[in-house]
Amino acid sequence: MKNLILSLFTVFLFLTNTTYSQTVQFANVELDGEALNNVPRIAWQLPMNFSAGRISDRMTLYTGAILKNEGVIYDLDGDRYKKRAISIGPSLGLKGVLGDDIIYTLGFDLDYNFHYKEKFLPNKDRMQKQMTVREWGSNRVNKFNYCARVGFGMVNGICIFGEYYLNEFMNRDFQETIDEVEVKPYENLVINRFNIGISYLILND
Secondary structure, eight states: OHHHHHHHHHHHHHSSSSEEEEEEEEEEEEETTTEEOOOOEEEEEEEEEEEOOOEETEEEEEEEEEEEEEEEEEEEEEEEEEEEEEEEEEEEEEEETTTEEEEEEEEEEEEEEEEEEEEEEEEOOOOGEEEEEEESOOOSSSEEEEEEEEEETTTTSEEEEEEEEEOOOOOOOEEEETEEEEEEETTEEEEEEEEEEEEEEOOOO
């Protein structure tokens, strides 16, 4: 799995218009119906897109793939929890021009979460952080996430965008055995996410 992902990433990197994106990630986190404190998370994305056809003189269709570092940080009972997934998946959208040099984008991503990690920080102390889960192809998160995006920016320049995830981050049906007892650790944990980001072109074919 790891070698396949790296191979696909390398091919797309050199065949597409590659953009580097930095996002600030927010979430609405609830446990047993009670809202928890969400800590904004800064992470990267690497969209690799190419033009799929011109719709009009001022609008084109684009497609490609996007590699993402996605996650959430929240506090519970004085402790801090970090959950992170690395994903890759197809991207599809529209890019249009307003005036001479303003662009807008409307897009949709289908993210496949192929690596998952959890960290626990007792008393929010980074020096005591513990890696509690680290899995390839984990069932703890939903394998696929669906994301809608809208952005505005400059032609061949910087773009500001927002993203909203249409489904929950965690797989609330996930089940594991702890001390010979079957439990669902995420059954009552609801995490819905949205991002604000900035991107710029780093490689153009």
